[in-house]
Amino acid sequence: MVCLISNSQRINATINFNLNFNLTLGKTIFSFCREKIMGHLIFWAIIRTAILIPSLWLLYGMMEYKYWWWFAILSIYGVIIHPLVIQYRFFYEANKEIIENTLCSSCKYFDKTAVLCMKYDKHPTLEELPCEGNDWEPKENV
Numbered sequence: 001m002v003c004l005i006s007n008s009q010r011i012n013a014t015i016n017f018n019l020n021f022n023l024t025l026g027k028t029i030f031s032f033c034r035e036k037i038m039g040h041l042i043f044w045a046i047i048r049t050a051i052l053i054p055s056l057w058l059l060y061g062m063m064e065y066k067y068w069w070w071f072a073i074l075s076i077y078g079v080i081i082h083p084l085v086i087q088y089r090f091f092y093e094a095n096k097e098i099i100e101n102t103l104c105s106s107c108k109y110f111d112k113t114a115v116l117c118m119k120y121d122k123h124p125t126l127e128e129l130p131c132e133g134n135d136w137e138p139k140e141n142v
């Protein structure tokens with residue numbers, strides 16, 4: 001059988017596939033995280049913790065103690081902390097405009113860690129502020 005594709009074409013196709021796949025995956029993760037609120041990040045961190053702790057407990061009897069500690073530390077970082085940090089970065093990036101450039105960002109009722117108006121218990125968006133600007137009050141430290 002004769003191969004009609006040259007090596008450079010094959011490499012270009014591979015690079016294009018990887019690039020497109022990574023971009024698509026990045027966009028998917030980004031759009032997925034865009035919809036999320038801080039509670040979801042915490043919720044999934046708790047779920048991961050609830051799965052990891054019993055798993056580590058089971059592994060405790062199967063591994064040597066000195067290796068188990070390293071495995072536990074690395075898995076806590078890899079399964080709980082690192083994904084949380086990545087998700088928080090996506091979350092912040094997705095909500096950056098709201099956190100930094102809306103009327104809410106200078107309001108004392110705005111909780112930027114949760115992107116939440118604490119007075120109305122609602123999430124402001126770029127299109128809609130829960131109070132429509134009527135209840136804005138300046139932050140004390142501004």
Ligand code: SF4
Nearest residue numbers: 104107117130131136
């Ligand atoms: S009171 Fe109004 S301006 Fe202040 S955080 Fe809530 S929606 Fe935003």
